[in-house]
Amino acid sequence: MIGCILQxxxxxxxxxxxxxxxxDNENTMLDCVINQLKNSKQTKNLVIATTEQKEDDVIVELVKRREIKYFRGSKKDVLDRYYQCAKKFDFSEIIxxxxxxxxxxxxILDTVVEHFKSNNYDYITIDQPQISTFHQTYPWGYxxxxxxFSALENAWKNAKLTSEREHVTPYFYKNNEIFKQTSIENSEDLSRFSCTVNTKxxxxxxxxxxxxxxxxxILLSDVIKLFKANPELVKINTHVKADNN
Incomplete structure (x- = not known):
């Protein structure tokens, strides 16, 4: 069973x-992510993975109101949080x-999952230069x-570096000889745009x-159309794009 774990x-x-x-007036950033994911045919089994810290009780309250499953685990060892969550919900494949x-x-999500399944990969992502020669092609934030799960368990058992535990997947793309993996690029280079949130x-x-x-x-094509019609919007966070990278 495939499951989507949203940290x-x-x-x-x-x-x-x-x-x-x-x-906006109704939705937090977490609401927006959930709303976007709900449109995928691959995210029927959605779990929010947060920490055991009291400060994250507010996340659990939101998730409960929306009747979405959740899991609480380690704050810093996010790899362990993913492993324990996937194990609890019996996910054989994890988004x-x-x-x-x-x-x-x-x-984009559905395309990546379909490619993953049809080629029996252990791991797949977008724009990961350590896996392939692809350069950044998607905007940051996608x-x-x-x-x-077997690949996740392998990483959980063998990843030793703090960075490998915190960022979950570095052990995969550092060990190309162990895992069957690939990285997908976009048909157009949109790397000049950044739609992730790290700053005000x-x-x-x-x-x-x-x-x-x-x-x-909202699809990526909608955002790019907006940017091209209103180039001044892109300037809002251009000076922090390098930091987001």
Whole structure:
């Protein structure tokens, strides 16, 4: 059974509490990610994976109101959080999404999952240069990762570095000889755009995107169309793009 694990926590070095900040009058950033994911045919088994810290009780309250399953685990060892969550819900395949990407595109997600399944990969992602020669082609904020539980368990048992435990998947792409994996690139280079949220400027841009685009869900093509018609929007967080990278 494939499951989508969405990691979310309140603590953030650059923008604390960002996942619960309002994007529009009704939705927090976490709400927006969930709303975008709900359109995918691959995310029927959605679980929010947060931490055991009291500060993350507010995330659990939101998730309960929305009648979505949740899991609480380690704050710093996110690899363990994913492993324990996947084990509890008996997921054989896992889609990894992070809560700081409120424009995640379900069409991209579905394409990645379909490619993953049809080729029997252990791990797949987009724009990972350590796997292939691909350069960055998607805007920041659209990342999708999919991996098998057996690959996750392998990483959980053998990953030793703090960075490998915190960022979940580095052990995969550092060990190309162990895991069958690939990275997908976009047909057009859109790497000059950043739609992830790490700073107040990123948040401002996302709020403007949501206020300008009325249709739901919002697709990557909608965002690019908006950017090309209103190039001044891109300038809002251009100076922090390198930091987001």
């Amino acid at each position: 979310a926590r309140m603590s953030s070095t650059r923008l604390p509490g960002k996942v619960m900040m309002k994007i 990894r999404i992070t809560a700081d990407n409120p424009l995640i595109d379900y069409e 990342n999708v990762e999919v991996f098998t 400027y990123d948040l401002e841009l996302i709020q403007k995107i949501y206020s300008n685009i009325k249709k739901r869900p």
